[in-house]
Amino acid sequence: MDHDDLRDWSKRAADWAHGYHAGLRDRPVRAPLVPGAVLGTLPPEPPEVAEPMEAIFADFEALLPGITHWQHPRFFAYFPANAAPASMLAEQLANAIAAQGMIWQTSPALTELEQGMIRWLTQALGLPGEFTGTIHDSATTATLSAVLTMRERALDWKGLTEGLSGSPRLRLYASAETHSSVDKAARLAGVGQDNLVKVPTGSDLSMKPGALAGAIAADRAAGYLPIGVILCAGGTSVGAFDRMADCIAVAKAQGLPVHVDAAWAGSAMICPEFRGLWAGVEEADSIVFNPHKWLGAQFDCAVQFLRDPTPQVRTLGLRPAYLETAGREEIVNFNEWTVPLGRRFRALKLWFTLRAYGLEGLRARIRNHVAWAHDAADAIRDIPGISMITEPSLSLFTFSLNSDEATARLLERINNDGRIYLTPTRHGGRLVIRMQVGSFDCTRDDVLLAPKVIRDLMG
Numbered sequence: 001m002d003h004d005d006l007r008d009w010s011k012r013a014a015d016w017a018h019g020y021h022a023g024l025r026d027r028p029v030r031a032p033l034v035p036g037a038v039l040g041t042l043p044p045e046p047p048e049v050a051e052p053m054e055a056i057f058a059d060f061e062a063l064l065p066g067i068t069h070w071q072h073p074r075f076f077a078y079f080p081a082n083a084a085p086a087s088m089l090a091e092q093l094a095n096a097i098a099a100q101g102m103i104w105q106t107s108p109a110l111t112e113l114e115q116g117m118i119r120w121l122t123q124a125l126g127l128p129g130e131f132t133g134t135i136h137d138s139a140t141t142a143t144l145s146a147v148l149t150m151r152e153r154a155l156d157w158k159g160l161t162e163g164l165s166g167s168p169r170l171r172l173y174a175s176a177e178t179h180s181s182v183d184k185a186a187r188l189a190g191v192g193q194d195n196l197v198k199v200p201t202g203s204d205l206s207m208k209p210g211a212l213a214g215a216i217a218a219d220r221a222a223g224y225l226p227i228g229v230i231l232c233a234g235g236t237s238v239g240a241f242d243r244m245a246d247c248i249a250v251a252k253a254q255g256l257p258v259h260v261d262a263a264w265a266g267s268a269m270i271c272p273e274f275r276g277l278w279a280g281v282e283e284a285d286s287i288v289f290n291p292h293k294w295l296g297a298q299f300d301c302a303v304q305f306l307r308d309p310t311p312q313v314r315t316l317g318l319r320p321a322y323l324e325t326a327g328r329e330e331i332v333n334f335n336e337w338t339v340p341l342g343r344r345f346r347a348l349k350l351w352f353t354l355r356a357y358g359l360e361g362l363r364a365r366i367r368n369h370v371a372w373a374h375d376a377a378d379a380i381r382d383i384p385g386i387s388m389i390t391e392p393s394l395s396l397f398t399f400s401l402n403s404d405e406a407t408a409r410l411l412e413r414i415n416n417d418g419r420i421y422l423t424p425t426r427h428g429g430r431l432v433i434r435m436q437v438g439s440f441d442c443t444r445d446d447v448l449l450a451p452k453v454i455r456d457l458m459g
Contacts, residue, residue: 001053009053010092016061017088021071021441028418029072031065038066068421073442076450077423079236079264080438084296086356090349091298101343103333111332114347121291121303121350124359125269128282133305134337135346139263140181142288142304143230145312145338146259147172147185149286150228152315153257168225173197173215175207177240178232179261191227205240206247207231213250228257233278234265237425238434239393241265245280252283257311259286263302264436267294268370268394271363277394286312294369295362296440297349304337312337365440369395372447373437379451380435385458389427395437404431413457420450 001009041062070081101110118133136142155167170191174182176198186196197219200211216226229251231242244260251258260281266289268274281287287305291297306312317336335341354362373395380399381388389398400407407424411433414422425434437447 005053009057012057024069024072025074025446027069027072029069029075029421030077030415030418031068038063071439071441072421073439073446074420074449075439076435076437076447077421079293079436080440081292081299082294082296082438082440083298084353084357084440086352087296087298087349090352094345094348097345099345101345102335102341104331107345110343110345110347111334113345113351114334115332117347117350117354118303118305120354122305124354125266125289126272126275127287127305131287131305131307132309133303134309134334135350136288136302136304136338137300137340137346139179139261139288139290139302140184141339142286142302143179143181143259143261144185144188145304145316146230146257146286146288147182147189147191147228149312149315150257150259151189151191153311154225154227168223169195171195171197171216171219171224171226172228172230173199173212173226173256174230175199175201175232175235175240175242177201177205177207177235177237177242178230179236179263182230182261195224201240204243205235205238206243209243209246209250212247213254216250216254216256226254226256228259231258231260231284233260233262233281234268234394234396236264238390238398238427238432239265239396241277241393243280244278244284248280248283257285258283260284260288262287262289264290264293264396265394267291268366270295270359271366274370274394291350291353294366294438295353296357296365297353301346301349306337309337366395368444369437369442369447372442372444373397373435375444376435376437376447376450379448380454383451383455383458386454389430389432396434397436398425398427398432398434400430400432407431407433410454410457414453417453417457419453422450 069075071083099107099110101107104111114135122129122131151170154170172186172191172195174196183193183196186193197215199207199215202208219226229247231244231247233241248258262278269278285307288302290302292299292301313336316338334343373392377388377392377397380386385401386399389400391397401410408431411422411424414420422433422435424431435450
């Protein structure tokens with residue numbers, strides 16, 4: 001295949017993509033769960049000679065029964081990984097350029113457009129202008145970067161820069177509603193999952209500030225070294241929010257940095273009326289949110305805002321001679337702000353998406369999703385035998401039947417039916433079904449099909 005072939009096949013792929021999206025409502029949302037079904041269709045060995053693109057493309061189309069359709073307008077599972085058309089176009093162009101933006105000089109536009117998009121998003125979310133930031137692949141990497149920075153800051157403050165050997169036992173604090181990526185970060189940073197203290201939450205599902213203060217005091221009395229606090233703004237399970245102002249005040253009084261995981265809900269903060277949910281977040285040291293979840297920027301795209309990037313750059317940055325830019329020692333090299341050296345042109349899809357829909361267009365989508373989720377919750381609540389377990393948090397709510405077994409059977413029937421896709425979680429010791437509304441192209445009719453499906457399958 002050469003560039004002339006690419007031109008022709010790119011046009012065909014664009015036509016295919018148009019037809020794919022136009023027909024999504026006619027497909028079951030989730031792929032049948034038959035392990036090995038796709039793998040079994042692949043030849044056991046790679047081809048020795050080139051194969052015709054017609055055959056390759058036909059085999060690609062044959063993969064579709066094994067695809068769960070994340071862009072389906074009735075994908076109500078997990079959180080969305082949206083791909084707005086403008087973002088798809090930007091990704092096509094970024095892939096064609098195939099630049100590697102590991103340092104400023106390897107593609108100045110990659111670095112400087114990223115700086116510009118961070119500035120735009122800071123304003124869009126109502127954050128103070130002093131915040132800067134960078135784009136990671138996912139919130140997991142951003143949280144790991146924050147925890148590594150917390151660790152190094154604490155060890156350096158104690159004069160233990162030689163590393164973890166011989167240092168006090170490190171302690172990290174978060175609520176039980178935080179995402180499992182926080183547990184992973186504690187493991188990978190060498191803190192250890194056993195040293196991630198899950199602070200109790202109140203009836204509002206927020207971390208109790210007094211319990212946080214008590215846990216820190218008890219650990220210090222035991223000779224442990226607290227390193228930081230991670231707060232939750234829109235938890236994955238049921239959409240919990242920690243009380244930012246109160247919890248950050250406790251952390252600051254103890255001299256601890258704060259990272260806020262707003263991976264899903266952060267996008268909603270482009271709507272001023274929702275910002276009360278994370279009131280006080282402006283005092284955090286680090287915040288992550290994923291434009292690839294609710295703003296339409298294609299996966300992967302996670303933005304980490306930083307009040308002061310210096311500690312993170314000091315933790316993660318290396319500048320060997322072959323990565324220096326002569327005469328530009330103070331230039332921003334974003335590889336020093338994160339774990340990987342290599343960097344894709346992620347800012348391009350943000351630039352296209354924000355311009356193609358505008359903040360008002362994106363706000364309208366989010367407001368619709370929240371309103372439609374409330375409508376769906378009200379309709380599901382009226383189905384006999386259904387108990388609403390958690391009320392809508394933005395566009396996420398949960399419900400169940402009278403036992404875990406009955407709830408699991410209903411969920412299996414829902415997902416095998418194919419019209420909608422929902423996922424489980426556990427809350428308050430019971431199995432519940434969670435539904436979130438956030439697909440970029442969904443309509444109110446798509447959302448309100450969910451209670452109809454549930455009512456049909458309850459019979």
